[in-house]
Every structure is written in C-alpha cells, then in structure tokens.
Amino acid sequence: MVESLQDTSSDALQDILQEVLPAPVRALAEADFSAVARAFGDAGFTVAEPADGILTIRRPRTSRPAVLLSVGVHGDETGPIELTAYLLDALAREPQALAVDLMVCVGSIGAIRAGKRFIDADLNRMFRAERGSLAGTAEAARADEMIAATAAFFADAGPERWHLDLHTAIRASHYPTFAIVPELIEAGARERLVGWLGEAGIGAVILNRETAGTYSFHTAEHYGAAGSTVELGRIGTLGRNDLAQFAAASAALDRLLRGQPSPPDAQASPHLFRVAQNIIKLSDGLTMAFGRETQNFTPLRQGDEIARDGDTVYTVQHAEEFVVFPNPDVRIGLRAGMMVVRIG
Numbered sequence: 001m002v003e004s005l006q007d008t009s010s011d012a013l014q015d016i017l018q019e020v021l022p023a024p025v026r027a028l029a030e031a032d033f034s035a036v037a038r039a040f041g042d043a044g045f046t047v048a049e050p051a052d053g054i055l056t057i058r059r060p061r062t063s064r065p066a067v068l069l070s071v072g073v074h075g076d077e078t079g080p081i082e083l084t085a086y087l088l089d090a091l092a093r094e095p096q097a098l099a100v101d102l103m104v105c106v107g108s109i110g111a112i113r114a115g116k117r118f119i120d121a122d123l124n125r126m127f128r129a130e131r132g133s134l135a136g137t138a139e140a141a142r143a144d145e146m147i148a149a150t151a152a153f154f155a156d157a158g159p160e161r162w163h164l165d166l167h168t169a170i171r172a173s174h175y176p177t178f179a180i181v182p183e184l185i186e187a188g189a190r191e192r193l194v195g196w197l198g199e200a201g202i203g204a205v206i207l208n209r210e211t212a213g214t215y216s217f218h219t220a221e222h223y224g225a226a227g228s229t230v231e232l233g234r235i236g237t238l239g240r241n242d243l244a245q246f247a248a249a250s251a252a253l254d255r256l257l258r259g260q261p262s263p264p265d266a267q268a269s270p271h272l273f274r275v276a277q278n279i280i281k282l283s284d285g286l287t288m289a290f291g292r293e294t295q296n297f298t299p300l301r302q303g304d305e306i307a308r309d310g311d312t313v314y315t316v317q318h319a320e321e322f323v324v325f326p327n328p329d330v331r332i333g334l335r336a337g338m339m340v341v342r343i344g
C-alpha cells in the first residue's frame, strides 16, 4: 500500500494541472467544488462544504439513500478522481437527476497537489481510536476533519447508507479490480453492496473482520454504512489514466447516484475471499518471503513461510492462502500484508 515517495516532478505535474486537464478534473483534483456547488444550489439543494475538499448535497426533509464517495485518500491514485469528476460534472448539468443525498470527499488534498501518495503517513490508517506514532502527522489532522464531516453527514441519514472509497492498486493483481468489505455490515446491506460491486466490474471481494484503520471500515463500524475500499485498477497520472478500465464502475456509480435499477445484463458476482491472517510488522527486522513486485492474490501453500520478524514466523495455515497488499516498508505496528482464503 505504501510505496515510493519519489517526487514525480512537481513542476511537470503543475504543468499538467494548468494546461492539459479538462476543467472538471482539474477542479476536483484541486478540491474546488465551486461549479458543482453552484449548480446544485441553484437547483434548490442544500449544499455545504464542511471542510476543505468535502462537499455535501442534500434534499432536506426527504428520506433518500445517503452516499459517501471518497477519492484521493492516497494522493497518487488519480483514476477515481477523473471518473468522479466526469460523473459530478454530468450530474451538475441536470441536478434533478441526483436521487441520493451525496457527500463527496477528496481525501489527501496536499498529497494530490504534490503528486505523492501522502505527506507524512498513510491517511488510510488513521481511522482508529489509537493512532500511536501516527498522531501528530498531517494525515491525522486531515482524518479528524473527515471523521467530523462524515459523522455529521450520516447523523441525519435514513437507513440506506453507502460509502465507496475509491482507490487504484500499486501492483499488478490476479484480479485487476477488487474490494475490501467489512464483515460487520448488516447482512442485507452487505449483500446489496457485493451485488453492486459485481455490477461495477469488481472481480473479487475480501470480507474483513478487523479494521486496519481504513476510512471505509470506520463508516461501516460507526455509522452502519455499507462501506468498501474499492481497488479499481492500476495507479496512473492525473489526466492520463486509461478510463476504459473504470467504465463498469463509472456506469454502476452513475446508476447508484441517479437511483436507476441494475441492467438485466449486470456483471457476474465477484469471487469471495475472507481474511485468514494479517501480517503485522513488529520490528524493522521484518522480512517477507516475496518481493514488492508480487502480484496481489498470488497463491501460497500450507506451511509456506510468509514473513519472519524476530522470533515470529508467519506461515500459511490453510491449504491455500493468497497474499494481498504485501509491503514490508510500513511503519512498525501496521499491517504489512494480508492473507486471504477463497470462500466462494
């Protein structure tokens, strides 16, 4: 999840931001909601910006589904910013088509501007009670703003609550698109979420019992949202993403926001996995049995060594486990990888 912080030429990025990007993409990447806010405000919606990079659009005194859409929680994952920018721009041209109460959150504004994954530390580890060594980082302060806005958004919401936290993966994956879904989501809502993920072209769903401090687990745990961290393909440069890889997700999101039914030819159900064990980094001595180029969902067999950290040796417990998000370079105490088993 955490990788190189090498500066992808900030000047070059600024050039792209200034000259090449379509206006809606540039605006969202800069957390500038002014055009969208004006369109929905003029159409009679209640529009607010409770914090930088956070927009809410609501119809008071109605019980519409509440949908939280977050992008750019990792500043270098730009594809979802593009796809969301186009969806919002299209909706702003016909605001009455919006059928849900919507909160859009652009996560790591500073990191997006800098063309980096984060400034001090991974924002998607901050949504937990104990932040330990992560407290005091720029991202901890940003997470506090996001938590406050999210709590306020869901406080008045009806029972149907969604949170789609859109990411792109760093490394290749046996499933190019996959999602993490907290097991604690109520069964019916979870089933609808997994169905929607299938429509969005998501190939695999990992059910997760324990939080790693992610934003979507937080909304599921505290506000009863059907929340998911959705990995939508490969990381790319803003304005240069191949949007074809996001077409199914974009269409499914558009239907969700417009309250439209699933098409009869909806995509197949995702393959289901469950987290079997988390590899926690206990010390700087952690070594993993595979390199950083290892694909997500690479299979390992029972007894295979996964990682070694001092006296602790992590081995595969089930007949077959698949590695997801391997990364020995996280901070001590954080997850250096997860092992999952196929359940459906």
Ligand SMILES: [Zn+2]
Pocket: 073, 074, 077, 167, 168
């Ligand atoms: Zn990410």
